[in-house]
Amino acid sequence: xxxxxxxxxxxxxxxxxxxxxxxxxxxxxxxxxxxxxxxxxxxxxxxxxxxxxxxxxxxxxxxxxxxxxxxxxxxxxxxxxxxxxxxxxxxxxxxxxxxxxxxxxxxxxxxxxxxxxxxxxxxxxxxxxxxxxxxxxxxxxxxxxxxxxx
Amino acid sequence: xxxxxxxxxxxxxxxxxxxxxxxxxxxxxxxxxxxxxxxxxxxxxxxxxxxxxxxxxxxxxxxxxxxxxxxxxxxxxxxxxxxxxxxxxxxxxxxxxxxxxxxxxxxxxxxxxxxxxxxxxxxxxxxxxxxxxxxxxxxxxx
Numbered sequence: 001x002x003x004x005x006x007x008x009x010x011x012x013x014x015x016x017x018x019x020x021x022x023x024x025x026x027x028x029x030x031x032x033x034x035x036x037x038x039x040x041x042x043x044x045x046x047x048x049x050x051x052x053x054x055x056x057x058x059x060x061x062x063x064x065x066x067x068x069x070x071x072x073x074x075x076x077x078x079x080x081x082x083x084x085x086x087x088x089x090x091x092x093x094x095x096x097x098x099x100x101x102x103x104x105x106x107x108x109x110x111x112x113x114x115x116x117x118x119x120x121x122x123x124x125x126x127x128x129x130x131x132x133x134x135x136x137x138x139x140x141x142x143x144x145x146x147x148x149x150x
Numbered sequence: 151x152x153x154x155x156x157x158x159x160x161x162x163x164x165x166x167x168x169x170x171x172x173x174x175x176x177x178x179x180x181x182x183x184x185x186x187x188x189x190x191x192x193x194x195x196x197x198x199x200x201x202x203x204x205x206x207x208x209x210x211x212x213x214x215x216x217x218x219x220x221x222x223x224x225x226x227x228x229x230x231x232x233x234x235x236x237x238x239x240x241x242x243x244x245x246x247x248x249x250x251x252x253x254x255x256x257x258x259x260x261x262x263x264x265x266x267x268x269x270x271x272x273x274x275x276x277x278x279x280x281x282x283x284x285x286x287x288x289x290x291x292x
Contacts, residue, residue, distance in 0.1 A: 029196045036198070086195050102202055109186060109197035112219060116187065 015120075019127070020079045022117055023070050028085050029110050030067035034060060036106060039089050040099050048096040055148075059103070059141075066134065073130055097149065104145045111138035162210075167234055167265040168193060169203050170212060173223055174231045182222040189221065233272075238264040240275045248282060 037060035044052055071081040094102075114134045121127035162170075172192045176184035186204070190197045204221060207213045212227035223231060238260045245256035267275075 025196070029198050032196050032198050084194070087199065102205070105201040105205055106198040108219065109201045113187065113197055 016077060019120055020074055020077055022120065023074050023077075024082045024084070026110075026113055026117065027067050027070040027074070027081055028083060029106075029113060030063045030070060031083065032085055032087050033106055033110065034063040034067060035087060036089055037063060037103075039091075040094075040103070043091060043094045044096060044099055045093050048099075052096050052099065056099075066137075069130070069134075073127065076126070100145055100149050104142065104149065107138060107141045107145060111135065111142055114138055162212075162230070162265060164262070164265055166203060166207060169200065169207060170223060170227055170231050171234065173213060173221055173227070177222055183216070183220040184222065186219055186221065233269070234264050237267045237272050240272055240279065241267065243279055244275060247279070 041056045074081045173184045190200045242260040245251040
């Protein structure tokens with residue numbers, strides 16, 4: 001949880017540093033997802049692409065929005081977002097089922113990451129609310145993909 | 151022979167080999183099981199990347215997962231890691247003991263090579279090291 005000083009501003013402490021590091025990791029997860037979804041739209045072909053383009057376009061936009069939201073949270077803690085990504089997204093054409101399975105793996109990890117973050121921010125009204133919303137959103141995503149996979 | 155094509159014929163990529171090594175190391179603390187978050191931290195990549203890479207390793211029967219998204223090496227995965235560790239040790243010993251390469255550089259270079267070395271080469275390298283040590287040959291000096 002982040003400490004707040006008499007002026008309501010955040011004060012530096014080791015716990016806050018950890019939270020910022022964790023937020024940076026979450027931002028990297030979201031931005032990597034953004035890049036993966038971008039590529040995924042072009043790995044799908046024919047009828048699969050037609051069927052899933054809207055889904056992946058939406059996912060692509062939403063992950064960027066999530067990354068923006070996290071960056072804003074980092075900024076509100078008085079820090080600058082730091083991005084550490086080592087991504088080499090290979091892979092040729094894929095099927096819709098494969099694409100959704102890959103997406104489920106990524107979304108499930110994002111959900112787990114937010115869930116693990118929650119205990120660290122309990123008591124901080126802003127961050128706790130933010131992480132809870134993210135958990136809710138990611139839970140919906142995971143459920144949606146599971147439903148699509150049948 | 152078109153040797154360059156051999157790189158594509160390798161069992162696993164360098165990255166995949168390091169995923170297996172990370173699972174092995176982390177698993178030593180928790181009865182063989184490792185968390186995706188810890189693997190990601192150890193390798194300096196995102197959980198999403200680890201998760202996608204694990205799918206490939208799972209398909210090859212090298213890792214197993216449970217309902218809590220924990221990961222461990224399969225018997226085949228353990229065998230692969232044991233082979234990898236043996237190859238790294240042999241290459242490292244050759245570089246330090248025979249070629250007099252510094253310990254740090256030998257560590258780096260053996261890490262790059264370990265997953266590319268064949269079983270036959272490992273066997274011959276170990277035979278050579280045994281003979282070389284017995285005969286106490288002079289190391290390569292710089």
